[in-house]
Amino acid sequence: MVTNNVINDVTQNMTTPEQLIIIGNGMVGHHLVEQLVDNGALERYQVTVFGEERHRAYDRVHLSEYFSGRDADSLALCEADYYDVSGVELRTGEAVIEIDRNAQEVVTDQGRYPYNRLVLATGSFPFVPPIPGNDRDGCLVYRTLDDLDAIQAAAENATTGVVVGGGLLGLEAANALRGLNLDTAVVEFASRLMPMQVDNEGGELLREKIEALGVQVLTERATQRIEDGEASRHRMVFQDDKVLETDLIVFSAGIRPRDQLARDCGLEIGERGGVVVDNQCLTNDPAILAIGEVALWNQSIFGLVAPGYQMAKTALSTLTEGDIQFGGADMSTKLKLLGVDVGSIGDAHGNQNPGARMFRYLDPIKQEYRKLVVSSDGKKLLGAMLVGDNGVYDTLLQYYSNGIELPDEPASLILPQSSGAAPTLGPGALPETATICSCHNVTKGDICATIDDGAVDLGGVKGATKASTGCGGCTALLKSVVDHELEARGVEVDKSICEHFAHTRQGLYDIVRVEGIKTFTDLIEKHGNADTHRLGCDICKPAVASILASCFNEPITDAAHIPLQDTNDTFMANMQKNGTYSVVPRVAGGEITPDKLIALGEVANKYSLYSKVTGGQRIDLFGARLEDLPDIWSELIAAGFETGHAYGKSLRTVKSCVGSTWCRYGVQDSVGMAIQLENRYKGLRSPHKIKFGVSGCTRECAEAQSKDIGIIATENGWNLYVCGNGGMRPRHAELFATDLDDEQLYRTIDRFLMFYVRTADRLQRTSVWRENLEGGLEYLKEVILEDSLGINDELERQMQTVVDTYQCEWADAISDPEKLKRFRSFVNDDRPDPSIIMTSERGQPRPAQTTSH
Amino acid sequence: MTATALKKEMDMADVQNSKAWQKACTKADLVAFSGVAAWLETVDGPAQVAIFYLPGLRGQSDELYALDHHDPFSNANVIARGIVGDLKGAPVVASPIYKQHFRLEDGQCLEDESVKLRTWKIEFKGDEVWVEG
Ligand code: SRM
Ligand SMILES: Cc1cc2nc3c(=O)[nH]c(=O)nc-3n(C[C@H](O)[C@H](O)[C@H](O)COP(=O)(O)OP(=O)(O)OC[C@H]3O[C@@H](n4cnc5c(N)ncnc54)[C@H](O)[C@@H]3O)c2cc1C
Ligand code: SF4
Ligand code: FES
Numbered sequence: 001m002v003t004n005n006v007i008n009d010v011t012q013n014m015t016t017p018e019q020l021i022i023i024g025n026g027m028v029g030h031h032l033v034e035q036l037v038d039n040g041a042l043e044r045y046q047v048t049v050f051g052e053e054r055h056r057a058y059d060r061v062h063l064s065e066y067f068s069g070r071d072a073d074s075l076a077l078c079e080a081d082y083y084d085v086s087g088v089e090l091r092t093g094e095a096v097i098e099i100d101r102n103a104q105e106v107v108t109d110q111g112r113y114p115y116n117r118l119v120l121a122t123g124s125f126p127f128v129p130p131i132p133g134n135d136r137d138g139c140l141v142y143r144t145l146d147d148l149d150a151i152q153a154a155a156e157n158a159t160t161g162v163v164v165g166g167g168l169l170g171l172e173a174a175n176a177l178r179g180l181n182l183d184t185a186v187v188e189f190a191s192r193l194m195p196m197q198v199d200n201e202g203g204e205l206l207r208e209k210i211e212a213l214g215v216q217v218l219t220e221r222a223t224q225r226i227e228d229g230e231a232s233r234h235r236m237v238f239q240d241d242k243v244l245e246t247d248l249i250v251f252s253a254g255i256r257p258r259d260q261l262a263r264d265c266g267l268e269i270g271e272r273g274g275v276v277v278d279n280q281c282l283t284n285d286p287a288i289l290a291i292g293e294v295a296l297w298n299q300s301i302f303g304l305v306a307p308g309y310q311m312a313k314t315a316l317s318t319l320t321e322g323d324i325q326f327g328g329a330d331m332s333t334k335l336k337l338l339g340v341d342v343g344s345i346g347d348a349h350g351n352q353n354p355g356a357r358m359f360r361y362l363d364p365i366k367q368e369y370r371k372l373v374v375s376s377d378g379k380k381l382l383g384a385m386l387v388g389d390n391g392v393y394d395t396l397l398q399y400y401s402n403g404i405e406l407p408d409e410p411a412s413l414i415l416p417q418s419s420g421a422a423p424t425l426g427p428g429a430l431p432e433t434a435t436i437c438s439c440h441n442v443t444k445g446d447i448c449a450t451i452d453d454g455a456v457d458l459g460g461v462k463g464a465t466k467a468s469t470g471c472g473g474c475t476a477l478l479k480s481v482v483d484h485e486l487e488a489r490g491v492e493v494d495k496s497i498c499e500h501f502a503h504t505r506q507g508l509y510d511i512v513r514v515e516g517i518k519t520f521t522d523l524i525e526k527h528g529n530a531d532t533h534r535l536g537c538d539i540c541k542p543a544v545a546s547i548l549a550s551c552f553n554e555p556i557t558d559a560a561h562i563p564l565q566d567t568n569d570t571f572m573a574n575m576q577k578n579g580t581y582s583v584v585p586r587v588a589g590g591e592i593t594p595d596k597l598i599a600l601g602e603v604a605n606k607y608s609l610y611s612k613v614t615g616g617q618r619i620d621l622f623g624a625r626l627e628d629l630p631d632i633w634s635e636l637i638a639a640g641f642e643t644g645h646a647y648g649k650s651l652r653t654v655k656s657c658v659g660s661t662w663c664r665y666g667v668q669d670s671v672g673m674a675i676q677l678e679n680r681y682k683g684l685r686s687p688h689k690i691k692f693g694v695s696g697c698t699r700e701c702a703e704a705q706s707k708d709i710g711i712i713a714t715e716n717g718w719n720l721y722v723c724g725n726g727g728m729r730p731r732h733a734e735l736f737a738t739d740l741d742d743e744q745l746y747r748t749i750d751r752f753l754m755f756y757v758r759t760a761d762r763l764q765r766t767s768v769w770r771e772n773l774e775g776g777l778e779y780l781k782e783v784i785l786e787d788s789l790g791i792n793d794e795l796e797r798q799m800q801t802v803v804d805t806y807q808c809e810w811a812d813a814i815s816d817p818e819k820l821k822r823f824r825s826f827v828n829d830d831r832p833d834p835s836i837i838m839t840s841e842r843g844q845p846r847p848a849q850t851t852s853h
Numbered sequence: 854m855t856a857t858a859l860k861k862e863m864d865m866a867d868v869q870n871s872k873a874w875q876k877a878c879t880k881a882d883l884v885a886f887s888g889v890a891a892w893l894e895t896v897d898g899p900a901q902v903a904i905f906y907l908p909g910l911r912g913q914s915d916e917l918y919a920l921d922h923h924d925p926f927s928n929a930n931v932i933a934r935g936i937v938g939d940l941k942g943a944p945v946v947a948s949p950i951y952k953q954h955f956r957l958e959d960g961q962c963l964e965d966e967s968v969k970l971r972t973w974k975i976e977f978k979g980d981e982v983w984v985e986g
Binding site: 499534535536537538540541542559562563564565566567568570571575577578579821822824825826827828829831833835836 | 877878882883884885886887889890891892901904907927928929930931934935936937938939940941942944945947949950952954
């Protein structure tokens with residue numbers, strides 16, 4: 001326990017620093033500590049921080065990620081020893097219960113601590129409406145890590161959940177409940193969701209989108225009481241005696257400043273709460289400051305982190321006699337709530353600027369809504385609202401916050417662009433004063449200054465300015481500004497693939513083609529970095545192997561290529577977690593004869609393989625031992641199978657629907673086309689894997705629009721879609737060409753794929769490649785459909801070479817004893833690896849112990 | 854062989870403290886710039902050993918390395934099937950499962966200081982590959 005005597009004794013010593021106490025170790029309180037540390041203020045102040053929560057300060061903005069796998073430690077805003085190392089005393093789990101202004105002491109249940117200066121950074125608490133029953137078990141809030149633990153625990157034996165409040169945080173909480181597998185509803189008092197940020201049209205669109213995700217939305221509902229439910233734990237009763245039953249309730253009906261300490265010691269408090277501060281963040285007691293969500297400045301509370309950080313900077317200045325003033329803050333926000341983009345800039349409702357003119361764009365099909373609020377002379381942007389697509393947010397924010405003059409047709413900023421590319425204000429067009437990162441208040445001028453001081457890349461600029469380390473909303477903008485400024489200074493942005501080559505993948509590809517280089521050794525001898533090169537590494541070797549294969553299509557198991565491959569390519573099978581492999585023969589278009597099914601079953605039985613139907617319409621046999629692979633494949637090849645390239649960065653599957661042959665709606669033979677295509681492009685090595693889908697009509701049962709290449713039958717032929725993706729970041733494919741006949745379809749895909757193979761980065765799916773392609777879809781169409789680069793003949797020829805030289809790698813390998821030598825567990829012993837042990841589950845083998853990593 | 858028997862052998866070997874050179878395989882079993890696995894009975898008991906062969910480049914002499922075939926991160930015996938390369942001048946192998954790099958010279962994992970694979974002395978005797986263990 002610290003007694004005030006001890007501290008008083010110390011403070012009497014003239015050379016000891018003044019005592020500075022910070023109450024609250026949240027985002028803003030912590031930011032103040034960082035400011036004090038970074039600016040040498042610890043020479044003057046001895047700082048003690050009190051935090052009521054158990055954890056040291058953490059990133060509340062990303063709190064929800066706690067449910068998607070992040071833990072308290074990874075959310076923490078600093079290393080565990082940061083406070084110790086910096087010499088700041090952090091007392092977590094110790095709440096201040098009183099401020100004694102006469103004695104200049106704060107009181108906790110552990111003692112009294114004297115201060116010379118005191119900063120309130122107590123943040124806010126979630127408001128729980130005074131409804132009878134609001135304190136029942138399972139009625140919770142969403143603000144701290146402990147709250148989330150409580151929600152998780154309560155969700156364990158619950159099936160339904162309700163969030164009271166349809167604002168920003170309410171929707172975030174709803175998403176969390178959905179993630180916990182609860183049937184979720186949002187109950188909002190106002191007539192629309194997010195009443196603060198969007199208008200009626202936007203709110204309606206938002207509701208549709210959110211309902212489509214399976215979250216029930218109830219507006220204009222005032223909860224009267226909460227009582228015992230019949231089917232569920234609680235029953236909520238609304239104003240019109242309608243009821244809703246649920247197991248769990250999260251209140252998210254707004255926040256209130258935690259100003260009780262300040263009230264109790266007589267500091268000035270606003271009418272609706274909040275500790276009143278001036279431009280220096282001083283309260284009416286000059287020894288005490290308030291910052292963050294507890295502070296009321298000019299009648300406003302700022303419920304965002306960026307203004308809080310600006311207050312922290314102001315507080316540092318005030319504490320060190322600087323002259324920085326807090327001048328309010330922009331409340332513009334860009335969010336993705338339940339996967340739905342919502343953006344709000346400035347006077348988004350247009351009700352603070354009489355005479356303002358509004359432009360609105362609503363696309364009910366794509367479900368996008370955009371609104372501009374423009375000054376009466378049409379020159380300045382006063383506000384904007386976006387629902388469904390935040391693509392133009394960064395650009396609009398720059399117009400707004402830097403007062404850049406609008407184009408003659410302001411509406412062009414929100415209308416869909418026929419060129420496909422959203423209008424952007426290039427980084428070059430921004431003034432030096434443009435704020436790039438509002439969390440850390442970093443302007444374009446600051447970024448230029450760091451670059452002039454020697455920062456040579458994005459990491460350097462981030463390190464020096466902290467830009468994009470707050471809410472992260474500015475990441476894309478920051479990168480484009482940094483790249484632009486580096487390039488403007490003639491700094492080449494380092495795009496080398498790895499330490500062995502100072503080239504991009506595309507550069508290496510061009511070298512290989514132009515010089516006809518056929519081996520990795522040749523390439524690294526001639527074009528590797530002189531000082532490092534010798535062996536290459538696991539980045540450049542597989543990338544070069546893929547380039548060589550795309551260009552020359554030699555078997556990847558040839559001696560010169562073997563050391564380049566990932567184990568999956570070396571052994572032409574995917575390695576599993578216990579060192580065994582999976583076997584996936586090609587089943588083109590998903591069509592398979594009964595005889596082949598039987599053959600698969602026989603092989604699986606004979607070699608004790610686990611069998612599963614994959615998401616790619618074929619059958620995967622798992623658990624094959626290395627030394628069994630050649631025998632397994634011999635038998636499969638004898639039964640008419642060939643390799644499925646499930647291991648390669650190459651064509652995977654062409655998914656089909658049953659099509660016109662059987663289906664009453666089908667307008668073309670989608671299975672036939674899928675088989676044609678799969679056989680045409682099988683074996684093509686590419687920067688990443690490639691998937692196709694072919695549907696027999698617009699009902700789209702083959703999900704072609706989620707594939708790299710999607711084909712949908714029309715009365716007149718085929719519509720071609722490109723650059724879709726499922727997986728980690730799904731992306732809808734875009735319509736590329738319509739009503740193609742078979743021949744046109746092959747030609748177009750030939751060119752498209754070869755152009756991708758040529759220009760994409762390593763491990764870049766078509767979707768990401770497309771998003772990074774300058775000029776976008778329009779450019780791609782010009783190249784592929786109009787031959788604007790004059791390379792189409794070459795692309796087609798190249799593809800024809802690949803098609804003509806196809807051979808099944810497995811057939812090639814089993815006919816070559818030299819290649820088969822690799823398929824031994826031990827070169828000096830015939831035994832199989834004895835540590836691979838299988839057990840049985842649901843009548844099939846599985847690895848005995850699941851190892852964790 | 855029972856576990857006790859094995860244990861006894863180990864103890865005796867410890868007392869004698871004598872690792873013996875033994876033949877693992879021949880040069881023809883190796884794959885240039887890549888790895889193969891061998892089963893060895895060493896003084897410390899049976900061991901799965903990954904053997905990497907880097908034929909001399911530009912006048913340098915051939916290099917041979919022997920290290921654990923066991924990957925401590927996945928618990929699978931797969932190290933010989935990783936990609937060989939060099940990082941900052943030192944030859945390494947990347948585990949084929951979770952891609953950590955191990956220095957061929959001393960088995961040190963580059964991503965995790967506390968992890969190190971066992972290594973053995975290895976050399977050619979004519980066309981034969983011999984390991985001390
Ligand atoms: C077997 C299968 C799951 C199943 O049981 O159904 C599977 C299994 C694997 N997938 Fe997959 N994916 C399988 C269909 C899919 C699908 C569905 C589809 O193709 O329609 C997808 C989403 C569609 C897409 O790719 O756009 C899919 C998206 C992924 C991704 C994420 C790709 C992305 O762009 O985000 C990975 C990771 C990667 O490639 O980097 C992945 C990676 C993997 C790997 C290779 C992971 C690995 O390295 O070990 C798994 C290998 C299993 C094995 O050893 O054989 N798998 N994977 C499916 C095999 C289909 C086939 O017949 O070849
Ligand atoms: C789920 C969620 C999502 C959010 N998303 C965003 C977003 O996308 N963008 C954005 O800008 N903002 C967002 N916010 C808001 C942002 O988190 C807050 O603006 C910010 O945390 C405010 O910081 P603060 O330090 O003022 O308050 P807090 O971070 O709340 O910290 C206050 C701390 O003081 C402690 N404390 C209070 N009283 C005492 C006492 N008497 N003694 C000791 N300690 C005390 C509290 O326990 C708390 O730890 C979000 C908030 C939540 C909850
Ligand atoms: S996509 Fe069309 S043809 Fe194919 S199965 Fe569905 S309805 Fe039938
Ligand atoms: S704006 Fe929040 S991190 Fe830059």
